[in-house]
Amino acid sequence: MNDQRGSLQATLVRTAVAMLNQGTGEISLRAVARAAGVSAMAPYRHFQDKIALLQAVADHGFTMLRADLEEADRSTDGEEALIAQGLAYLAFAERHPALFRLMFASDQKVPRNSGIGRTAYDVLSQRVAGLVPAAADTATLACWALVHGLATLALDGQIRSESAQARAVLRKLVDGLGQDAERPA
Amino acid sequence: MNDQRGSLQATLVRTAVAMLNQGTGEISLRAVARAAGVSAMAPYRHFQDKIALLQAVADHGFTMLRADLEEADRSTDGEEALIAQGLAYLAFAERHPALFRLMFASDQKVPRNSGIGRTAYDVLSQRVAGLVPAAADTATLACWALVHGLATLALDGQIRSESAQARAVLRKLVDGLGQDAERPA
DNA sequence: TGTACATCAGTGAACGCGCGTTCACTGATGTAC
DNA sequence: TGTACATCAGTGAACGCGCGTTCACTGATGTAC
Numbered sequence: 001m002n003d004q005r006g007s008l009q010a011t012l013v014r015t016a017v018a019m020l021n022q023g024t025g026e027i028s029l030r031a032v033a034r035a036a037g038v039s040a041m042a043p044y045r046h047f048q049d050k051i052a053l054l055q056a057v058a059d060h061g062f063t064m065l066r067a068d069l070e071e072a073d074r075s076t077d078g079e080e081a082l083i084a085q086g087l088a089y090l091a092f093a094e095r096h097p098a099l100f101r102l103m104f105a106s107d108q109k110v111p112r113n114s115g116i117g118r119t120a121y122d123v124l125s126q127r128v129a130g131l132v133p134a135a136a137d138t139a140t141l142a143c144w145a146l147v148h149g150l151a152t153l154a155l156d157g158q159i160r161s162e163s164a165q166a167r168a169v170l171r172k173l174v175d176g177l178g179q180d181a182e183r184p185a
Numbered sequence: 186m187n188d189q190r191g192s193l194q195a196t197l198v199r200t201a202v203a204m205l206n207q208g209t210g211e212i213s214l215r216a217v218a219r220a221a222g223v224s225a226m227a228p229y230r231h232f233q234d235k236i237a238l239l240q241a242v243a244d245h246g247f248t249m250l251r252a253d254l255e256e257a258d259r260s261t262d263g264e265e266a267l268i269a270q271g272l273a274y275l276a277f278a279e280r281h282p283a284l285f286r287l288m289f290a291s292d293q294k295v296p297r298n299s300g301i302g303r304t305a306y307d308v309l310s311q312r313v314a315g316l317v318p319a320a321a322d323t324a325t326l327a328c329w330a331l332v333h334g335l336a337t338l339a340l341d342g343q344i345r346s347e348s349a350q351a352r353a354v355l356r357k358l359v360d361g362l363g364q365d366a367e368r369p370a
Numbered sequence: 371t372g373t374a375c376a377t378c379a380g381t382g383a384a385c386g387c388g389c390g391t392t393c394a395c396t397g398a399t400g401t402a403c
Numbered sequence: 404t405g406t407a408c409a410t411c412a413g414t415g416a417a418c419g420c421g422c423g424t425t426c427a428c429t430g431a432t433g434t435a436c
Contacts, residue, residue, distance in 0.1 A: 142354045149334025169327045176361025
């Protein structure tokens with residue numbers, strides 16, 4: 001019995017996201033169906049298999065992440081906007097640890113590059129390109145890797161996630177990028 | 186039948202590492218026992234449970250990582266030594282993807298901070314402290330996060346891992362650290 | 371030197387579990403004539 | 404307006420699987436007397 005409004009397809013994705021948001025573990029198809037109040041077989045009406053459901057969940061996560069990054073990118077000061085994006089990325093990972101893990105865990109289970117991940121990436125990449133046009137690719141990669149590393153280490157309990165410290169680390173990198181831009185090769 | 190020399194305890198850890206090195210997936214206690222040529226119950230003579238075995242495997246991995254970092258740290262040029270450490274970290278992750286994942290996947294399954302992880306961390310932290318004594322903690326965190334992010338993204342198939350690009354990214358950060366050191370607050 | 375006994379590493383059958391997926395089905399809804 | 408039929412979402416029992424772990428055991432090795 002599907003007691004939510006709308007099609008079961010959307011309900012399953014929403015349910016899966018909700019399950020991931022509490023309890024950091026993995027998710028089984030049966031558990032999602034159970035939580036959606038539906039038989040174990042019902043999801044197969046809407047998804048070819050478990051992987052397809054997880055893919056849809058990951059896509060949903062990337063849409064959420066993109067929205068958060070755009071929201072954070074609003075400052076008129078470009079460097080501040082970039083740092084705000086970084087902090088938003090960290091906040092997303094902290095608020096949705098298991099979803100974040102699912103989005104980025106390839107495991108060769110969930111196929112990569114659905115295109116939706118890219119659109120979240122583009123929000124960062126455009127901001128960096130505006131700041132450091134000379135070396136946009138390297139600078140974007142540096143920013144992404146730094147922030148993704150912080151997020152991953154925090155999620156895995158390797159470091160405490162303090163946003164003051166995160167801000168200091170981001171500042172350090174962004175200052176470096178700025179200096180590069182000021183002295184042309 | 187344990188056809189390896191030495192105690193089964195060490196054999197199991199070695200076998201588990203070997204299994205992780207091929208096939209990026211997870212590892213089951215039964216599979217390790219099978220691969221070691223021993224009954225499913227034999228490991229319980231040496232490890233309290235599956236988690237204890239995985240813990241020992243992760244510890245072994247950190248010992249390997251520490252050795253790699255020390256090996257890379259030999260350059261007389263401090264900045265070069267730091268970059269070499271970063272590249273060694275990336276190479277380790279690429280050579281041992283599943284082991285790397287196990288070492289850092291907390292999942293709240295394998296308890297963190299066995300102390301062995303820390304000793305690998307210290308190799309990096311001492312090098313950074315030598316270069317940037319004024320802001321060693323923030324700088325160490327920045328280096329670790331950057332390199333860990335690159336490793337994680339590469340393992341998850343989000344970016345291609347090209348060591349030339351990795352070197353460029355590391356260079357950018359290290360230059361930034363150097364500049365901070367030259368102009369005192 | 372011989373015997374009795376404890377220790378210890380590994381065996382193998384069995385358990386209960388949750389899983390992804392199969393299969394044939396039911397019952398409601400929409401559509402053609 | 405009524406009837407026959409197709410479509411479609413969801414059901415529920417069943418499958419085979421590998422898993423972690425239990426249990427009682429076997430047989431070799433070491434030690435005390």
